[in-house]
Amino acid sequence: MKIYIDGKYYDKENAKISVFDHGLLYGDGIFEGIRIYNGKIFKLNEHVKRLYMSAKALLLDIPLNEKQMEEALLDSVKVNNKENGYIRLIVTRGEGSLGLDPDKCDRSSVIIIVSDIQLYPGEYYKNGIEVITASTIRIPPLSIDVRIKSLNYLNNLLAKIEAKQAGVLECIMLNRDGYITECTGDNIFILLKNELLTPCSYLGALDGITKNTIFELAKQLKIPVREAIFTKYDLYNAEECFLTGTGAEIIPVIKIDGRVIGDGKPGKKTKLLIEKFKEII
Numbered sequence: 001m002k003i004y005i006d007g008k009y010y011d012k013e014n015a016k017i018s019v020f021d022h023g024l025l026y027g028d029g030i031f032e033g034i035r036i037y038n039g040k041i042f043k044l045n046e047h048v049k050r051l052y053m054s055a056k057a058l059l060l061d062i063p064l065n066e067k068q069m070e071e072a073l074l075d076s077v078k079v080n081n082k083e084n085g086y087i088r089l090i091v092t093r094g095e096g097s098l099g100l101d102p103d104k105c106d107r108s109s110v111i112i113i114v115s116d117i118q119l120y121p122g123e124y125y126k127n128g129i130e131v132i133t134a135s136t137i138r139i140p141p142l143s144i145d146v147r148i149k150s151l152n153y154l155n156n157l158l159a160k161i162e163a164k165q166a167g168v169l170e171c172i173m174l175n176r177d178g179y180i181t182e183c184t185g186d187n188i189f190i191l192l193k194n195e196l197l198t199p200c201s202y203l204g205a206l207d208g209i210t211k212n213t214i215f216e217l218a219k220q221l222k223i224p225v226r227e228a229i230f231t232k233y234d235l236y237n238a239e240e241c242f243l244t245g246t247g248a249e250i251i252p253v254i255k256i257d258g259r260v261i262g263d264g265k266p267g268k269k270t271k272l273l274i275e276k277f278k279e280i281i
């Protein structure tokens with residue numbers, strides 16, 4: 001494994017950053033999780049665009065332009081000779097002092113790790129998963145707009161701990177008004193009255209690349225799809241439900257807080273979308 005740090009490649013053992021990096025000290029940085037399918041980077045441009053939007057919101061200067069970043073990603077895949085896998089792209093504020101002041105960090109650091117991906121076991125894609133709603137509330141945009149894909153995932157982590165303690169793989173987070181937002185590492189869709197709905201990003205959800213891919217595929221399949229505002233009541237009464245993410249791809253949900261979704265099996269439209277997704281990757 002060859003890891004890219006600021007323009008140079010290092011073996012895993014030697015890939016190190018400073019303990020004074022504000023990415024470590026304060027979670028001051030951003031990242032992207034990206035897939036490689038059959039030697040090609042999936043939605044490369046979309047991921048790079050989202051990274052630069054996160055950077056803009058954080059006033060974080062990236063020492064490469066978007067084109068150079070794409071080239072660095074393509075080169076990392078080539079150097080690692082990966083046909084299928086996962087890329088973790090990280091930009092940290094860089095090395096600074098122990099104080100919070102970001103201006104003490106001279107230069108942000110770019111890290112690219114090309115590795116394998118641990119998906120959920122195959123049976124979950126076939127049979128669906130059970131999830132719960134978390135009591136941990138999604139951070140409101142007045143605190144941090146979660147469209148910034150930042151290195152600070154403590155809000156998600158606290159909810160993930162709830163999921164683990166309840167013996168399920170994922171959980172759904174609500175915002176402070178009780179509206180559904182997303183899961184700890186995935187977006188959520190429901191099929192309600194034959195319409196696919198996913199929460200509006202501004203309620204507290206990442207603008208997922210896989211979510212946007214679902215919009216494209218649903219349009220091709222002539223399934224009505226839109227962003228919406230909805231609550232737990234809508235989740236419980238949905239005909240179908242699934243989660244989307246770069247790592248998880250599309251995973252059917254068959255039970256939420258003990259309520260069976262649809263007939264308790266992955267829904268028809270969910271299965272159609274999974275098939276279509278397989279075609280494009």
Ligand code: PMP
Binds near residue numbers: 209244
């Ligand atoms: N929400 C959160 C909180 C995430 O971390 C992710 C990515 N793992 C997603 C949604 C899905 O986004 P994407 O489809 O771009 O991977």
